[in-house]
Amino acid sequence: MAAVRTADSRQQWEIIKKNFCIDGDFSQINDSGEDLQLVVRLVQQLGAGQLVLDLALDAIWLALRQxxxxxxxQHFVTFEAQTNGKEDDAGEGSVEVMSRVATAVSELYDSAGSFVPQIxxxxxxxxQSGAKFEDCIPGGLMxxxxxxxxxxxxxxxxSSFMHLLHKFYSAAFKVFYQAEVGSQVEESEEVTDEPVPCGGCGGATDACHCQAITNTFCQVNKQLYGLDLLERLAGDIISSLLLSVIxxxxxxxxxDSYDQSCINQLEKWVENVVVGWLELVYCGSRGQLSSADAAIQTMVSNNLNQTYxxxxxxxxxxxxxxxxxxxxxxxPESQPALEDIRECLDRTHLRDRLVESLRSAIQTRLLHPGVNTTDVLHAYISAxxxxxxxxxxxxxxxxxxEPVRQYLRGREDTVRYIVTSLTDESCSELSEELLVAAPLVLDDSHSDDDNMDNWETWTPDPVHAHNLKSKSQRTADIISMLVNIYGSKDVFITEYRTILADRILSQFSYDTEREIRYLEHLKVRFGETLALLHKCEVMVKDVADSKRINTSINSDENPHREKQKFPVSAMILSAQFxxxxxxxxxQVPEEVTKELENYTEAFQDLKGNRTLNxxxxxxxxxxxxxxxxRTLNLTVTPTQATIIYHFQERNRWSIDDLSTMxxxxxxxxxxxxxYWQTQGVLQEVESDVFVLVEGEETGEEGQTAAAGLPLADIAPPAIEEDEAESVMASAQDQREEELQVLWSYIVGMLTNLDCLPLERIHAMLKMFVQGSVECSPQELRAFLDRKVRQHQLLLTNGLYKLPKN
Structure with missing residues (x-):
């Protein structure tokens, strides 16, 4: 009886093994539901449900692995070995890659499908038996x-798989791209008799493989998607390919195209090309879709569209x-590109990178001695x-x-160029800014931008803006930004005074309409109460007063006019302004000195207790x-006139004698x-010895002048050279003169207190010299150090003291 049961059990187990493919043979699966019900009941009778399930699943896993x-x-390894070191033909290579991948995926899809009955x-x-598998994975046994x-x-x-799969998707994308945008390119190309290869597959036009590649591509993606392998095996490749294409x-x-907006065009390109190809990858078509494919398309449009x-x-x-x-x-030609960048910055996190990159580019390409100050300032204004x-x-x-501001602050000619540009109509960039009737906004100004009156439109600053300066300074106009390079109005108005003086004394014109106009604009900008601007007003007024005084002195009713050998007109300046x-x-000739004295007498008669220096x-x-x-009529400087005047006394002068005279x-x-050499009037016969040229033995320059060319064509260059030289002391010299006012106070301090540190000297100067001369500790240190080098001060252990006689 026991032997019979053993034989029956063995037979039952063989039936179970056969129906659940425990031996690994999945080719003889009987799909009959009736037989399967009997086998399941048999398993339940034996109480072996869990054992059979485990053995059946192990057989499936073993078949997958082995x-x-x-x-x-093996398909990919073989193909890589066959094509290693060989260049693919453009058309045939794409077709072969597509065919090999399609064959491998199709076999995998069929093999996986053969396990479905077993599952x-x-x-x-x-x-039915209560057996359980690992239930940590949602979705069931499939x-x-x-x-x-x-x-x-x-x-x-x-390792060869990624390379081959990349070729597969690259070839498919090339075909798709050619179908989407290739027709537009072809229309613009010239027609030739030579055969043109297909832009998609690369093969001959009469043997195009594009449709075959597309069909194969859709089939492979559909099978991979069905196995949940599309994203797992090809997701990274698809992403890297599309990112590279973008x-x-x-x-x-x-x-190098900045004058046109590109972002809308690029967005449409992504929607048509990138997202369109993704729909082909995941749905297999862009036309009529099934309900399932439509759901997939929605996923692609919503998620991947946003991603790309x-x-x-x-x-x-x-x-x-x-x-x-x-x-x-x-x-401003590049404004469309800037607007595109602004739109994209709001959707990315690249502000810090933008700041670092632009600061680095400015430091490398702009802020170095090889760039003119004018170019640096133009770049700063454009920025x-x-x-x-x-x-x-x-x-x-x-x-x-900030780096540009620091660099410009260190250049000596920055202020002069800014002020010149503000008051020069030829520099429209800054002169137009001066016409805007708005006061300056300095660094110490405060703004009420943070009030909540307009809370509906209020937006906070970025988080990295908490340590920056006031909002009013960030939104100040260009002139305010330039003034704030130095943080003081006085620096600019002082420079304007110098430029105004140069203009008046180089032109010697009584027409001050232009200067009055600019002065009024500066008063609006810098404030009418500024003392330096009042001095500029006095300077312009001096010109009008000089015209009136000259008219009076040179009139026929003036008794001093009879003494004049030649007319004298003076620009009378108020020295303190x-x-x-x-x-x-x-040293002018005695004859000229007498005429100047006669003019002085006439002025004293007119003004009473005033005189002229x-x-x-x-x-x-x-x-x-x-x-x-020949006869020359020229307008020259007093120094040039004095030189030629002495040559009427004698024809030959050396530099030494003329310098003494x-x-x-x-x-x-x-x-x-x-200048006189260029006019052909003087000639250097020996080193530093000059003679007057009167006859036809003139040099080449003299012959040119005697030939009848207009003197205006010859004289201006030399006159312009003199005009280009400023007759005013440099800003540094003027500042040095102002600081000399402090020297007497410093000498008095050190005489009474023996020795003092820099900080104490500066504090005492602020106390005793209020408002007359402002001086920072750094500037005071530089001034005292110059006095040390001149041996007028001693510096010991950080203390300044006077040297002992």
């Missing part, structure tokens, strides 16, 4: 199977950041305008512009020079004589 997956990967039996066994399939595939993946397209579209749009914004912004220096310099397009709040501008002049000496080296002299063969330094005298 048969299905190795066979799948169904296992699920029935679980339902999802469990797909997970094992993915895990097994990844565990055995060969990067290349953005670079091509935006290469974000990638577009990031790529576009990164590309433009690399070009941002050129974009800023070319403003102010351009960065306010990117960020109207001015945070980006302040983060980027004008900036300091350069210290130059000139002449600056003989300044002004203009109208000369008529009679030579043997005129009291003009030899170097200056040599430069002034050059």
């Amino acid at each position: 048969s299905v997956v190795p066979k799948f990967w 169904n039996r296992c699920e029935m066994l679980c339902e 999802e469990h199977f797909k997970l094992h399939l993915r895990a097994t595939l990844h565990s055995q993946m060969p 990067t290349d397209h953005v670079s091509t579209t935006c290469r 749009m974000t990638a577009l914004y990031h790529t576009y912004t990164t590309t433009r950041i690399d070009q941002l220096f050129n974009i800023v310099i070319e403003y 102010i305008k351009a960065l306010r397009v990117l960020d109207p709040k001015g945070v980006l501008l302040e983060l980027v512009s 004008w900036p300091s002049f350069k210290e130059e000496r000139l 002449w600056k003989p080296h300044l002004g203009q002299v109208q000369l008529e020079i009679e030579l043997k063969n 005129t009291q003009v330094p030899k170097t200056v005298l040599r430069r002034k004589i050059t």
Whole structure:
């Protein structure tokens, strides 16, 4: 009886093994539901439900590891070995890649499908016998199977697979791209007799493989999607391919093109090309879709569309950041590109990168001695305008512009160029800014932007703006930004005084309408109460007063007119209101001195208790020079007139003798004589010895002048050279003169207190010299150090003291 039971049990077990493929043979699965019900009841009678389920699943996993997956990967290993080191033909190579991948995926899909009946039996066994599998995976036993399939595939993946799959998707995308946009390119190409290869597959036109590639591509993706392998095996490849395509397209579209907006065009391109191809990948079609495919398409449009749009914004912004220096310099032509960047910055996190990149580009390409101050300032002004397009709040501008401000502050000619540009109609960029009737906004100003009156439109500053300056400064106009390079109005008005003085004394014109107009604009900008602007008003008034005084003195009713040998007109300046002049000496001829004294007498008669202190080296002299063969009528400087005056006394002068006679330094005298050489009046016969040229033995320059050319064509260059030289003391010299006022106070302190540190000297000066001369501790240190080098002070252990006699 026991032997019979043993035989029956063995037979029952064989039936169970056969129906649940425990031996690994999945080719003889009987799909009959009636037989399967009997087998399940048999398993229940034996109480072996869990054992059978475990054995059946182990058989499936073993088949995947040892048969299905190795066979799948073998296709790729073989193909890589066959094509290693060989260049693919454009058309045939694509077709071969597509065919090999399609064959491998199709076999895998069929092999996986052969396990479906077995999985169904296992699920029935679980339902009726109570057997359980790992329930940590949602979706049932089929999802469990797909997970094992993915895990097994990844565990055995060969290195050649990614390369081949990349070729597969690249070839498919090329075909799709050609179908989408290739027709537009073909229309613009010239027609030739030579055969044109297909832009998609690369093969001959009469043997195009594009449709076959597309069909194969859709089939492979559908099968991979059905196995839940599309995203797992190809997701990274698809992403990297599309990101590369987006990067290349953005670079091509935006290469050195700043005057047109590109972002809308690029968004449409992503929707049509990138998202369109993704729909082909996941849905297999862009036309009529089933309900399931429509759901997939919705997923693609909502999720992947947003993903690749974000990638577009990031790529576009990164590309433009690399070009941002050129974009800023070319403003306002580049405003469309700036508006695109502003739109993309709101959708990315690249503000810090933009700031660092632009600061680095400015430091490398702009802030070095090889760049003129004019170019640096033009770039700074363009940056102010351009960065306010990117960020109207001015945070980006302040983060980027600080190195430029520091650099400009260290250049000596910055203030002069700014002031010259403000009051020069030829520089429209800044002169137009001066016409805006708005007061300056300085760094110490405060703004009420944070009030909540307009809370509906209020937006906070970025988090990294908490340590920046006031909002009013960030949104200040260009002139305010330039003034704040130095943080003081006085620096600019002082420079304006010097430039105004140069203009008046170089032109010697009584027409001050232009200067009055600019002065009124400056009063609006800098404030009417500024003392330095009042001095400028007095300077302009001096010109009008000089015209009236000259008219009175040179009138026929003036008794002093009878004494005049030649007319004298003076520009009478109020000494305390004008900036300091350069210290130059000139001894004019006695005849000229007498005429100046006569003018002084006439002025004293007119003004009573006032007199004149002449600056003989300044002004203009109208000369008529009679030579043997010509007469010259010229307007020259007093120094040039004095030089030629002495040549009527004798025809030959050395530089040494002439310097002694005129009291003009030899170097200056040599430069002034050059003018008369260019006129052909003087000639250097020996080193530093000059003679008057009157006859036809003149040099080449003299013959040119005698030939009848207009003198206006010859004289202006030399006159302009003199005009280009400022007659006023430099800003540094003027400041040194102002600081000398402090020297007497410092000497008195050190005389009474023996020795003092810098901080104590500065504090006492602020106390005793209030408002007359402002001096920072750094400037005071430099001034005292100069006194130390001149041996007027001693510095010991940080203490200044007077040297003992």
